[in-house]
Amino acid sequence: MTSALLPRKGRILIGEGLVESAVLMSQALENAGYQVTMAADGEECLRLARETLPDLIAMDIIMPKMHGLDVLRSLRSDLKTRDMGIIMCSGKDFKTDRDLSELLGAFDCLNKPIAMPLLVARVEAYFGWRAVASPPMISVPEEARAEGFSCTLDASRPHIELWGTRGSTPTVGAKFQRHGGNTSCLSLTVGDDVMVFDAGSGIRDLGIRLAAHKPRKLHLFITHPHWDHIQGFPFFAPAYISGFEITVYGAKGFGKDLESIFRGQLDRDYFPVQLEDMKSTLHFRDLTEEAVEIGGAKVTWAFAQHPGATVGYKVEVAGRKIAWVPDNEFLLGYMGPPTLARDHPLVRNYARMILFLSDVDLLIHEAQYLPEEYTRKVGWGHSSVSNACLLMKLAAVRRWIVTHHDPMHDDGFLETKLNLTRQVLESMGYSMQVSHGYDGMTEYL
Secondary structure, three states, X not given: OOHHXXXXXXXXXXXXXXXXXXXXXXXXXXXOOOEEEEEOOHHHHHHHHHHHOOOEEEXXXXXXXXXXXXXXXXXXXXXXXXXXXEEEEEOOOOHHHHHHHHHOOOOEEEEOOOOHHHHHHXXXXXXXXXXXXXXXXXXXXXXXXXXXXXXXXXXXXXEEEEEEOEOOOOXXXXXXXXXXXXXXXXXXXXXXXXXXXXXXXXXXXXXXXXXXXXXXXXXXXXXXXXXXXXXXXXXXXXXXXXXXXXXXXXXXXXXXXXXXHXXXXXOOOOOOOOHHHOOOEXXXXXXOOOOEEEOOEEEEEEEOOOOOOOEEEEEEEOOEEEEEEOOOOXXXXXOOOOOOOOOOHHHHOOHHXXXXXXXXXXXXXXXXEOHHHHOOOOOOOXXXXXXXXXXXXXXXXXXXXXXXXXXXXXHHHHHHHHHHHHHHHHHOOOOXXXXXXXXXXXXXX
């Protein structure tokens, strides 16, 4: 019997960057009676999934333009596609990718090269499972047919956005797509007020968005002037637009005053544009003991443990406390278990930072090194996972977003590191929500 005479048993979308593989898969499934559509990259796969709503998607984990796991995340976050059947395919036997596929609800994960009979068998298994797992039809009483519920995101609420979560230097490549490769930058929007924390390479994307709207006042808080925290400023579009007013805040003790640091960054030997060429109104302000009041928000600061005069910031707004401390080597040189109490002599050296972070609702703080890595990095200004976990417990932090990811740590490594962090917290008897920050992460308060 030819494929044209077979009944169509279901609609399948194949996401595969290699044309030869996609054609083989398509022919095998069409011969088995399925209707098949092909997508050549991740972006096209996501678009066709949303437009055509296939019964099942068989897609590669590594695809051009968009990682297969990111496609899977997007599908699961969309009400129309969240229950769609997914079979992942991978030429690399990465346990973390397989585990994450399963966690996100993929039906199966097949190793490449795939034998076509196996592919057809697993597709048949999915449709067989779906037939059994489908709920029975239930009649809905007429009185229950009320007007459909609709809800809209309230974008006017205060919210944070992460624009850069790497430390040291930007990084690119397929292995870094899930977390991103831009260096430190966070924005906090409260009504018409925008506060920006650090000007790493991520500030460029933020600037492009801000430049698309009318000029406004912006407040840029610098934790310290190491390259990964200021390197994006020369590419910050609002700085070149008349009408924008940008106030840059930083602590004293950098060796130069704040304006000299930024002016030196734009020296003609390093960059073709000088500070005088920026059309915005720029102010440089030293931090004092007084809180900075911006609209309904109050910004305070405390020194962190890091080479040079480095600070962390805390914002109190809308009844919440949010802190940004991307560089902080808590318990400098300590390599023991995370069991120290507040009255331990070593911990007492950090009493001010612990008090500063006490009862914070959301702390964006680093944990750059695994404990075994930290033995070779003492004094570099960054915490081990275990020491950072202890800080969370001692300060009674409610939620933690880990940032300042090492440029050598790819997505698979960071996935394992996050699970380790959760297990360390569990072993300490401290229950809290912890996640890894990634470029583009947005949280409404």
